[in-house]
Each structure stands twice: as structure tokens, then as C-alpha cells.
Amino acid sequence: METDHDTVSLGEFEFQSGESIPDLELAYETYGEFTGDNAVLVCHALTGSAHVAGHRGTQGTAGQARAWWDDIVGPGKAIDTTEYFVVCANNPGSCYGSSGPASENPETGEPYGTDFPAVTVGDWTEAQRLLLDELGIPHLHAVVGGSVGGMNAIDWAKRHPDHVERVVPIASAARLDPQCLAIDAIARRAITTDCDWQGGDYYGTDAKPTDGLSLARQLGHVMYLSKASMEAKFGRRAAGRDAMRSFPVDPAGTFFPYRDVESYLDYQAEKFVERFDANSYLYLTRAMDNYDLSAGFESDADALAAFEGEALVVSFTGDWHFTTEQAEELADALRTVDQPVAHHVIESDHGHDAFLVEPEKVGPPLADFLEDGVDGKSVTDTVEREDESSQFAPVHTSLFSD
Structure with missing residues (x-):
């Protein structure tokens, strides 16, 4: 081609x-x-x-x-x-x-x-x-x-x-619709409340708003899947023994399983933050929401x-x-x-x-x-x-x- x-x-x-x-x-x-x-x-x-x-x-x-x-x-x-x-x-x-x-x-x-x-x-x-x-x-x-x-x-x-x-x-x-507008708003707030966002001036620094962008992307993935597809893909299964949590967990949380759906979202977020810019995510979601x-x-x-x-x-x-x-x-x-x-x-x-x-x-x-x-x-x-x-x-x- x-x-x-x-x-x-x-x-x-x-x-x-x-x-x-x-x-x-x-x-x-x-x-x-x-x-x-x-x-x-x-x-x-x-x-x-x-x-x-x-x-x-x-x-x-x-x-x-x-x-x-x-x-x-x-x-x-x-x-x-x-x-x-x-x-x-x-x-x-x-x-x-x-x-x-x-x-x-x-x-x-x-x-x-x-x-x-x-x-x-x-x-x-x-x-x-x-x-x-x-x-x-x-x-x-x-x-x-x-x-x-x-x-x-x-x-x-x-x-x-x-x-x-x-x-x-x-x-x-x-x-x-309003439901999607609401979820996009939460995703943007995850980025802008990340202390490493630094008002959007994080370029050239060692600290980038990776946690905020990760959460925003995870919300996006939840929007892209249906209840049926999530049930078929993950169910309520626990992740494998080698799976590592991407986010800190409260002490009581260690008693409960790290589920397959959580592991999937963490993996997708980790890959995404390697290739995408947090400010661009803010700009593009607003363009979509405004249309x-x-x-x-x-x-x-x-x-x-x-x-x-x-x-x-x-x-x-x-x-x-x-x-x-x-x-x-x-x-x-x-x-x-x-x-x-x-x-x-x-x-x-x-x-x-x-x-x-x-x-x-x-x-x-x-x-x-x-x-x-x-x-x-x-x-x-x-x-x-x-x-x-x-x-x-x-x-x-x-x-x-x-």
C-alpha cells in the first residue's frame, strides 16, 4: 500500500x-x-x-x-x-x-x-x-x-x-448527553488536581501528571465498554498472582482481591501515559463535550x-x-x-x-x-x-x- x-x-x-x-x-x-x-x-x-x-x-x-x-x-x-x-x-x-x-x-x-x-x-x-x-x-x-x-x-x-x-x-x-459530560468532567479533574500537573506547565520537568492522566484514561475505558462485554471479559475474577497494583491501596484493601478488571484498567493506563499528553487530553475532551x-x-x-x-x-x-x-x-x-x-x-x-x-x-x-x-x-x-x-x-x- x-x-x-x-x-x-x-x-x-x-x-x-x-x-x-x-x-x-x-x-x-x-x-x-x-x-x-x-x-x-x-x-x-x-x-x-x-x-x-x-x-x-x-x-x-x-x-x-x-x-x-x-x-x-x-x-x-x-x-x-x-x-x-x-x-x-x-x-x-x-x-x-x-x-x-x-x-x-x-x-x-x-x-x-x-x-x-x-x-x-x-x-x-x-x-x-x-x-x-x-x-x-x-x-x-x-x-x-x-x-x-x-x-x-x-x-x-x-x-x-x-x-x-x-x-x-x-x-x-x-x-x-449529560452522563458522558459528567464522566468527562471527572476525568479532567483527575488531571488538574494531580499536583504534578503544575497548572499545565510540567514540560521539561521530571514530574508529570501521570496519576491524573491514568485515572482519566481508566474512566474513558469504562465508557467504551458495555456491561455485557465487561462481564464476559472480566467477571469478578481476581487478577493473577503476578499482577501488580498500579495505585496505592489502603491497609484494609489488602484483605480483598485485586480484580482482573482493575488490572486491565491499570495496564491500559500505564501504556497510555507513555504515549499521550495530559494537556492534550484536557483540550480534546473539551472539544468533544462542546460540540x-x-x-x-x-x-x-x-x-x-x-x-x-x-x-x-x-x-x-x-x-x-x-x-x-x-x-x-x-x-x-x-x-x-x-x-x-x-x-x-x-x-x-x-x-x-x-x-x-x-x-x-x-x-x-x-x-x-x-x-x-x-x-x-x-x-x-x-x-x-x-x-x-x-x-x-x-x-x-x-x-x-x-
């Missing part, structure tokens, strides 16, 4: 907040060959990078060695790089090569830290538009994204309706009224982070303005992570939609089911309810 990894300088960039930086750098990767009408923009999720497919040796906060959607993007796969020219950019505010809190402020020679402007999903969309201009791509065949990347995808239909033919928000919604498709318009439908392409909304029955009901609301907004849309519901117990771990379920409808739109052979729309009273399978609307 022909792959190109690069960083482009986009010059002075004004964020939605009104603040600017003198030079926005955007790390990106491209796959395949551009033929004029075959460009597909893939938008990554919260802590993803531009490295969506293939293999690359870099890792740490300069990039991810493991591609995050390699089962979907590549030759002969759902987003077939022998047919499509795929572009994936690391979002501003992240720490995988694009400008963010950890990158150098050219005016001071020091990391921006919390002097970096607040970022929004809209800023990501505008930065991507500038990148595509640099690459000589005026029009997109499709924009595809999962989770907050799905918000990014639908934002393209809102901000640049004439520049894209098809949009595919997967495991996403027009906005977050509201209807902002500046009377409704979601009004925000999408200028879009004349087609949309495929994909949701998963076990996902309580972005539920099937929220996805249906997004699809219904498009129906309201008479745009061709299919809401494809996938039966899954994997929770929010399903869009990453079940490519065999995501791939066929995605591939068929990219080729034939809503008329694709594997694309189904829940409203077209004979029994509309049972459109949706049960959803884990709360991880904490029975």
Missing part, C-alpha cells in the same frame, strides 16, 4: 475562540493515488492519530506505531486504497505531530502548555479543509469518522456541504439543510456512550431535510469500542455505501424494517444500572 506521512505548515490559524497561533502544523498520512474524484477523509477518534492504516516504526507522542483502523483501510478492505485516495490528519490540540499544548510556540521557543488556544471540532474541520487545499483536493467523495471523529464527519456536512458527497458518522451523535451540531442554527435539521449528499449513520446496540437513539436523532434530522440517509444498526455487545473491534460488521455496509450510497446492498435503514415498533435492540443507556 502506497503511504505518505508528512507534516504541513498551514501558516497563521485563527481558532473559533478568536485566538490565533502564528503557524499551525498538521501531521497527516495519505494512502493510495488521487485521481480527482476519489478522496476519502478519515477522521480519528479522541486519542487517535493520522496513522489509520499500515505499519510505521514511530511511537510515543510523535505518533502511534499501531494503526488504529488497519482492518478497515487498505487494499481490498472497506475503504479500499486501490480505489480511494485516503487522507487522515491528526487534529490540532493533539500530540501526534500536529500543533497542540506540547508543541513549541515559535514566539517563545517553549511548549505552549495551556497558552495554546482552546480547540473545537469546527477548528478540526477548518484545518482539514486547509490541508486538502494544500494537497490540491477541492472535493471529497466521502468523510468517515468514528466517535468524536463522527462528529467531525457530520460537521463537514454542516460547514462545507458543497465539498463532500457522502458522510459516515459511526458510533457518534450530534452532541454528548453541538445545531449551534448557530435553529435545529440539527437546519444545520444540515444545505447538504445535498448522502449519509450513512452507523450505531451499535451495546454502545451507551453514543446510543442508537442518538444516532437515530441524527439520521432523522437528515430525513427532515429530505436527504438520502440510512441508519444502520449493528447488534453488538462490545460497547463503544465496537467500531474498532468488529470490522467484519462495520466493513460491508461502509464499503457498499462508499460505492453505491444508501442503495448499497449491505446498507440497511432501521425505519425500513417491517416492525417499526421494535426498531432498536436494547441499549445499555447507563453502565451503572441493572
